[in-house]
Amino acid sequence: MPELPEVETVRRGLADHVLGRTITEVEVFHPRSIRRHLTGAVDFAGRLVGHRVEAVSRRGKYLWAELSSAEALLAHLGMSGQMLIRPGSAPAEIHLRVRVRFADDGPELRFVDQRTFGGLSVEELTVVDGTTVPLPVAHIGRDPMDPLFDLEAVVAAMRRKRTEVKRALLDQNLVSGIGNIYADEALWRARLHWARPTDRLSVAKVRELLAAATEVMAEALVAGGTSFDALYVNTNGESGYFDRSLAAYGQEGLPCPRCGRPIRREPFMNRSSFSCPRCQPRPRS
DNA sequence: CAACCGCCCTGGGTGC
DNA sequence: TGCACCCAGGGCGGTT
Numbered sequence: 001m002p003e004l005p006e007v008e009t010v011r012r013g014l015a016d017h018v019l020g021r022t023i024t025e026v027e028v029f030h031p032r033s034i035r036r037h038l039t040g041a042v043d044f045a046g047r048l049v050g051h052r053v054e055a056v057s058r059r060g061k062y063l064w065a066e067l068s069s070a071e072a073l074l075a076h077l078g079m080s081g082q083m084l085i086r087p088g089s090a091p092a093e094i095h096l097r098v099r100v101r102f103a104d105d106g107p108e109l110r111f112v113d114q115r116t117f118g119g120l121s122v123e124e125l126t127v128v129d130g131t132t133v134p135l136p137v138a139h140i141g142r143d144p145m146d147p148l149f150d151l152e153a154v155v156a157a158m159r160r161k162r163t164e165v166k167r168a169l170l171d172q173n174l175v176s177g178i179g180n181i182y183a184d185e186a187l188w189r190a191r192l193h194w195a196r197p198t199d200r201l202s203v204a205k206v207r208e209l210l211a212a213a214t215e216v217m218a219e220a221l222v223a224g225g226t227s228f229d230a231l232y233v234n235t236n237g238e239s240g241y242f243d244r245s246l247a248a249y250g251q252e253g254l255p256c257p258r259c260g261r262p263i264r265r266e267p268f269m270n271r272s273s274f275s276c277p278r279c280q281p282r283p284r285s
Numbered sequence: 286c287a288a289c290c291g292c293c294c295t296g297g298g299t300g301c
Numbered sequence: 302t303g304c305a306c307c308c309a310g311g312g313c314g315g316t317t
Contacts, residue, residue, distance in 0.1 A: 032293090080310095161288090179310080179311070271309070271310060272308090
């Protein structure tokens, strides 16, 4: 499940392999993978062919290549999206959705996505708060790895919300890049239950929580990200190994690394939240 | 407007 | 063995 560390790992791989290369051919094999490109596959390909990749950027879970056309190829990996760099001679992957070839005849870029929650589109760029981003990213908050991330502003905004702390942590408009895995890990590190109301947390506690989120994602980035199966891989098709370092997420019944009590699993927004019953007691309702 | 809910989608895993 | 069902989950549109 690609969150910030996984998307950043992919960004680095793309920067290594497609920067400076000119696109010559684009094939779309599944319309759903470009559903956010409203003008369709022909226009999608037409806006890419002939243009050079000038930068590969990221905000939160969004990834994009800035092109010599002054537009950007925007990608969101969803749950299972992969950006693979492969020789053109390699057999097509079962879930190959989009293929991009380059003028130098070197390795091609393949967007592979089993569950098709991810997708690509070509977007105009806009400047928000001094930073150039694709239009659909304009409303996405800066992520904690962004040099211009304003910690105190996010702490204040989070405490102004009237919601549960995990919902706030997952709100990409507030702070981006955090998904279910790193939200649970950050809450575990900060010893907060996911249902705690944000407006009753101290400034210090919210700071601690955001610091924990930043820290756990930085550690995961060093490990190449978190992979439970072959769904998340880098541009070379390799899995990360941060799953071995998870304290709470997916650890139901296993001992809490801090106190030894079995990690519990609770339903949360039609999915699951993992926490320690002793370190992260439920709030009194 | 803020908060929240349901839907989109596929295939690996599980239980009968 | 085979089938039905569950589950993962970010973003978005619709509703309260």
